[in-house]
Amino acid sequence: MLVYRITKAVYADRLVASGGAARWNSRGQFVIYTAATRALACLENVVHRSGEGLLETFRVMVIEVPDKIRVDTISPEVLPANWFDFQQYMTCQQLGEEWLRSSRSAVLRVPSAIIANEWNYLLNPAHPDFSRIRLLRTEPFAFDPRLKS
Known part of the structure; x- marks a missing residue:
């Protein structure tokens, strides 16, 4: 499976997690946040950057997760109806933290809070299987200047 991450070019040469707080x-x-498609990775950036800094130099990281690596899933059905609201961050963070502590898998599939029925993939760099996940390549990426917050 391929997953995608759009990041500033200076950070695109390796798979590294910042340790900053986020939804999960x-x-x-x-945790390294990735998306199922380049388009979803783009939308995640636009939403989280609030339209700021989109004219900087970015790259798409194309990441390969081998098919034999276990992927756990948090289904929308187990989440509160308003799980995507900012007020529910703690609920989502608790689920993500439980996954990290359990060390069941190197990858967690989570629903996108932006697009229903789309998926993001969290990568756990501390899991033994993480060493099998590879950054295949990076590609140039530019946000369309018409995108605004």
């Missing part, structure tokens, strides 16, 4: 992890927990 608290600060200090190292």
Whole structure:
């Protein structure tokens, strides 16, 4: 399976997690966020950057997750109806933290809060199977200047 991450070019040469807090992890927990498609990775950036800094130099990271690596899933059916609201971050973070602590898999499939029926994939760099996940290549990426917050 291929997954995608769009990031500033300076960070695109290796698979590294920042440890910053996000929907599925608290600060200090190292998770790499990726998306099922380039388009979803683009939308994630636009939403989280609020349209700021989109004219900088970006790259698409094309990441290969071998088919034999276990992928756990958090289904929307187990989440509260308003799970995508900012007020529900703690609920989502608790689920992501439980996945990290369990060390069941190197990959967690989570629903996109932006597009229903689309998926993001979280990578756990501390899991033993993470060493089998590879950055295949990076590709130039430019946000269309018509995209705004």
